[in-house]
Amino acid sequence: MSDSAAASVPLTINGTAVEALAGMTLVEAAWRGGVPRVRGVGCLEGVCGSCRVLLRRGRDVTVALACQTFVEPGIEVVFLPAPSAPRHHYEIEEFADGWDVQARFHEIFPEAARCRHCHGCVRSCPKDIDVEAAIVLAAAGRFRDAGAMFFECVMCELCDGACPEQIAPAHVGLFCRRVTAHFHLRPPNLIHRLEELRQGRYDVSGMPQGE
Amino acid sequence: MNKTGISFAAARAAYRPDADLGPLPALTDPDTLLAACHPDHLRGSVVKLAIGANAGDGCQRELAELLQAEAFIDEADLAGTPVTDTDVLVIGGGGAGCAAALAAAERGARVLLATKLRLGDSNTVMAEGGIQAAIEPDDTPQQHISDTLRGGHHAADPALVAALVADGPDAIRWLIRQGMQFETTATGDLHTRKAGGMSAARIVHCRDYTGLEMMRVLREAVIQHRGIEVWEQSPAVELLSNERGQKCVGAVLGSLADGRLRIVRTRSVILATGGLGRLHLNGFPTSNHLGATGDGLVLAYRIGAKLRELDSFQYHPTGLVHPTHLSGKLVTEGVRAAGALLVNGEGRRFIDELLPRDVVSAAILRECQEGRGILSVRTDKTRLGVWLDTPRLERSQPGLLERQFPKLLARTRGAGIDPRVDPLLVHPTLHYQNGGVLIDVNGATTVPGLYAVGELAGGIHGRNRIMGNALLDIIGFGRRAGVAAVAERDRGPKKVTLEHVNRMRRALTLAGMPLTHKSPRLLPAYAGGAWNR
Numbered sequence: 215m216s217d218s219a220a221a222s223v224p225l226t227i228n229g230t231a232v233e234a235l236a237g238m239t240l241v242e243a244a245w246r247g248g249v250p251r252v253r254g255v256g257c258l259e260g261v262c263g264s265c266r267v268l269l270r271r272g273r274d275v276t277v278a279l280a281c282q283t284f285v286e287p288g289i290e291v292v293f294l295p296a297p298s299a300p301r302h303h304y305e306i307e308e309f310a311d312g313w314d315v316q317a318r319f320h321e322i323f324p325e326a327a328r329c330r331h332c333h334g335c336v337r338s339c340p341k342d343i344d345v346e347a348a349i350v351l352a353a354a355g356r357f358r359d360a361g362a363m364f365f366e367c368v369m370c371e372l373c374d375g376a377c378p379e380q381i382a383p384a385h386v387g388l389f390c391r392r393v394t395a396h397f398h399l400r401p402p403n404l405i406h407r408l409e410e411l412r413q414g415r416y417d418v419s420g421m422p423q424g425e
Numbered sequence: 426m427n428k429t430g431i432s433f434a435a436a437r438a439a440y441r442p443d444a445d446l447g448p449l450p451a452l453t454d455p456d457t458l459l460a461a462c463h464p465d466h467l468r469g470s471v472v473k474l475a476i477g478a479n480a481g482d483g484c485q486r487e488l489a490e491l492l493q494a495e496a497f498i499d500e501a502d503l504a505g506t507p508v509t510d511t512d513v514l515v516i517g518g519g520g521a522g523c524a525a526a527l528a529a530a531e532r533g534a535r536v537l538l539a540t541k542l543r544l545g546d547s548n549t550v551m552a553e554g555g556i557q558a559a560i561e562p563d564d565t566p567q568q569h570i571s572d573t574l575r576g577g578h579h580a581a582d583p584a585l586v587a588a589l590v591a592d593g594p595d596a597i598r599w600l601i602r603q604g605m606q607f608e609t610t611a612t613g614d615l616h617t618r619k620a621g622g623m624s625a626a627r628i629v630h631c632r633d634y635t636g637l638e639m640m641r642v643l644r645e646a647v648i649q650h651r652g653i654e655v656w657e658q659s660p661a662v663e664l665l666s667n668e669r670g671q672k673c674v675g676a677v678l679g680s681l682a683d684g685r686l687r688i689v690r691t692r693s694v695i696l697a698t699g700g701l702g703r704l705h706l707n708g709f710p711t712s713n714h715l716g717a718t719g720d721g722l723v724l725a726y727r728i729g730a731k732l733r734e735l736d737s738f739q740y741h742p743t744g745l746v747h748p749t750h751l752s753g754k755l756v757t758e759g760v761r762a763a764g765a766l767l768v769n770g771e772g773r774r775f776i777d778e779l780l781p782r783d784v785v786s787a788a789i790l791r792e793c794q795e796g797r798g799i800l801s802v803r804t805d806k807t808r809l810g811v812w813l814d815t816p817r818l819e820r821s822q823p824g825l826l827e828r829q830f831p832k833l834l835a836r837t838r839g840a841g842i843d844p845r846v847d848p849l850l851v852h853p854t855l856h857y858q859n860g861g862v863l864i865d866v867n868g869a870t871t872v873p874g875l876y877a878v879g880e881l882a883g884g885i886h887g888r889n890r891i892m893g894n895a896l897l898d899i900i901g902f903g904r905r906a907g908v909a910a911v912a913e914r915d916r917g918p919k920k921v922t923l924e925h926v927n928r929m930r931r932a933l934t935l936a937g938m939p940l941t942h943k944s945p946r947l948l949p950a951y952a953g954g955a956w957n958r
Contacts, residue, residue: 239750245951253658253681255952256546257714259754259836261637264543281750282839296543296657305649306604341835361606365634366835369545369641388645391638392604399601403614407560407594418566418591 223285228252228293240280240291241265252293255281260340263370266294277372279340297371300385312397316355319389325381327353334376335383341366345373345383352390358398361390430798430809431770433850439772440848442816446766446774455784462787462794464707464740464853471736476932477726478871484735487704491719492726492735493933494944496926497662498677498686503923506677508688511537511654513910514676516661517697517721519547520636521879521899523643525695525868527603528907530652537689538653539678541660541698541716541947545644548699548714548880549899552636553757553832554620555628556900557893558593561617564625566590573894576622576781577859577887580734585885588866589894592901597629600900605642607631620762620892621779628893633757633832639896658682660947661720663926664694664728664875670924672915673728673875679947690921693874693910696721697903700858700880703949710753711855712744715952720945721881725862728925730870730877734860737888742767742785744854746801746810748840753854756813756833758782758892763825768812768848769797775811783889786853799850810852815844857895859886868906874913876906 220235225243232247244252256262258281265280270290280293304322309315320327326349335345343363351360364387373383410416452458460466471483476493484492513529515522518540526538540546559569569590574581597615601607607629608616617626631638647653658681665675665688675690698721702713711717726732743756761767761778767785769775769792776788789811792798798809819826826845827834833844842849861883868876879899886894933940 237749242750245953248953250953252953254543255715256542257551259551259751261634261832262543262546262550262714264546284750284839300648303649305651306646307602365632366831367641368637369644385645388604388641391606392642392645394604395601395606395642396604399606399609401560401607401609401613401615403560403562403617404558404594404597406562407558408598411566411594416566418587 223287225285225287225289225291227291234285236285238285240267240283240285243285244280254293254296257281261368263368264296266370266372268292268294277338279370282340297374300382301380302382302385304389306392306396309393309396312393315357315393315397319352319355323381323386323389325379326386328379329353329381330379332378334378335373338372338376340370340372341368343367349381349383349386352386357390358394361387361394364388364391429796430793430800433799433801436770436799436812440812442814442820444772446768446772449774449777452776452780455780458787458791459783462790463783464709465737467707470707475936475938477929478729478731479726479735482735485706485738487706488701488719488722488735490942491723491944491946493938494723494942495930495933495940496727496923497943498923499926500923502686503677503688506686506688508690509537510690511535512691513537513693513695513907514539514689514691515695515697516676517699517879518544518655518657519697519699519879519899520549520639520643520896521903522695522697523647524900524903525697525878525907525910526647526653527643527650528904529911530650532908532911534652534911536653537656538647539656539659539661539689541658541681541720543657544647544655545640546714546716547640548717549636549896550640551712551714551755552639552896553633553755554759555618555630555635555893556597556896557627558597558629558897559590559625559627560594560615560629561626564627568624569593569627572623573891574887576891577889579887581887582884584866585864588905589885589898589901593897596897596900599904600639600642603642603646605631605639618759618762620758621785622781622891628759628762630759633759633830635896659687661724662686662945663923664724665690665921665923666728666925668920668922668924670729670922670928672873675921688921692915693876693913695868695876695878695906695910696725696862696881697879698881702855704946706738706855709740709853709855710744712741712753712755713855715948718946718948720947721877722861723945725870725872725875725877727929728872728875730872730875731863732861733863733883734888737859738855739782739857739859739890740786740853741856742782742789742853743813743851746808746850746852748837748842751836751840754836755854755856756849756851757830760813760815760818760830760833763818763829764821765818766814768814770799770811771797781889781891789853793852801850808852810850812848813851814848816846816848819845857890859883859888859890864902866905867909868902869909874915876910878902878906
């Protein structure tokens with residue numbers, strides 16, 4: 215705790231030389247160094263997925279979230295632009311029922327069945343999600359299990375950028391989670407209370423329930 | 426503040442997860458504790474507003490400086506600026522903004538959603554604990570109303586609280602339809618937790634990632650909706666009014682990408698810009714997102730909207746003191762709801778951990794002021810805190826932290842801290858704006874054509890919000906405003922002006938106040954500010 219004489223750490227951020235202090239994150243280092251045009255900083259706790267960075271250590275190149283990565287001597291950091299708009303489109307309200315969801319999935323995400331197991335998505339994930347295995351499950355229609363593997367996904371979409379088949383794994387993961395809730399989550403305690411409210415059991419002044 | 430206490434090393438060495446914590450001292454008078462120790466009552470913290478719709482009302486000092494300030498633009502900036510027309514303009518891309526945009530788009534409106542940073546970058550995404558809905562057999566809507574009013578010291582608008590509570594169960598159904606998952610029990614019921622100030626278990630949640638789950642689902646739903654266009658990196662720098670400065674008819678958006686201005690003309694504007702933790706009121710750390718700089722309050726006040734409870738802010742009891750890079754970040758109240766205790770530097774409990782947040786925060790600040798805090802010395806500054814006794818919780822309920830609080834473990838892991846072994850050093854952190862823009866049950870402000878929803882809006886939580894009501898408020902009132910904004914019958918603006926800016930400038934001049942301060946803030950200075958990004 216008492217790091218009152220924190221060591222100085224030289225590094226490069228967006229081409230600008232920065233002298234940071236040991237224990238700082240890359241975001242703190244960028245601010246300290248006055249690096250201009252650093253965008254995409256958001257929650258500062260690793261859940262908004264915005265502060266995507268490319269890291270170069272010698273010949274080794276990786277990606278990460280800047281607010282969760284600490285400074286290292288000599289590391290080269292480049293803040294990445296925001297991901298482009300998704301290429302796969304669907305509106306969950308338009309799905310008829312859960313029986314055709316596998317067919318719809320492959321219409322919406324035709325690339326998901328073409329995974330070449332290059333591990334690019336796995337290596338790029340800052341949350342250590344086994345993205346590749348989850349995509350295999352999704353392609354086999356195991357949406358609940360696939361979605362569960364994406365539980366800690368923060369939608370940084372670094373895996374989408376890493377996929378040579380353009381599968382968009384982060385969006386596949388979210389699709390899996392969404393259809394699982396949309397078609398299968400039917401909690402009796404919630405449904406019972408909604409029914410009581412519909413019958414006027416409680417005098418709640420305000421907006422009428424339901425659409 | 427008095428900076429004496431027990432050294433971190435000594436307190437850590439003396440810490441035992443099975444130590445006897447002594448009897449809990451009785452709290453005889455919470456109001457006296459609040460008056461003595463809560464930051465809202467710090468000397469010089471509140472000033473009187475001199476101009477505007479709330480002239481004469483008390484307002485937090487740092488906020489008053491922004492409310493009584495000059496705009497960044499004037500009429501000359503509007504000449505030649507590109508104009509976009511839309512039915513509904515939503516400003517803000519968090520949970521409230523997305524709910525409003527979806528509700529409006531579901532009713533066929535063309536919606537433009539503009540957000541300062543990336544869609545979904547918000548306080549919503551960080552919310553951990555959960556969302557309130559009275560669904561258990563031993564719970565009723567009336568209990569939810571009573572708990573909310575009592576928690577807010579009876580300062581809330583009862584009509585807004587009734588609307589909030591009435592929306593609860595249907596808000597959960599709507600979220601499930603959008604594809605949001607919740608924790609369930611073995612029988613398939615929604616799992617509920619009871620937290621501070623609640624008479625029944627009422628918090629439904631997705632482990633401690635409730636906000637992330639909600640935000641990623643709503644964000645995807647917005648992106649995928651054909652009726653909604655999203656502009657990112659586009660902060661609102663000013664609203665637009667009609668020729669008489671009395672109706673909101675659009676906004677001027679800046680750009681963090683190309684620095685240009687853009688005019689949006691519309692029938693209704695829904696402000697959903699969130700809170701102001703990044704103003705670091707009274708020098709406190711904050712749990713908030715980088716963009717939480719109170720922009721919506723500034724814009725609403727300048728166009729004439731009435732605000733309320735501008736002197737009341739929530740300091741959440743358990744903000745992390747270390748690791749440094751998570752300073753001010755939250756440990757969810759769910760951890761205390763699950764049974765974690767607060768322990769001072771002398772190894773004693775000092776407050777019932779599940780009293781309302783303002784009381785628990787005041788008690789922690791009292792311990793720190795009176796020398797019973799734990800002293801953490803770092804490069805930049807000395808900070809005080811108390812233990813949140815997570816190892817004791819782990820001993821009594823093995824495996825609970827890993828099962829229910831994966832986010833807590835994931836965040837501290839990077840810094841080599843394991844809450845199952847190490848007690849967490851915590852201190853109150855600026856968390857929530859209790860008051861805000863005065864609204865009716867549809868989110869309508871006192872200015873025609875202008876709506877305010879989410880943390881920006883006031884009157885729902887009184888002078889203290891209880892856990893789980895913020896996520897409910899953003900969905901409930903977000904959807905209400907989306908519906909109401911579509912129903913706006915006006916044919917749209919003939920002329921867009923900055924008449925309200927001129928009016929504010931005259932008021933500033935008459936009051937002898939400087940025209941040199943400009944607002945909104947948009948980004949904190951330490952993050953480079955907005956204009957030199």
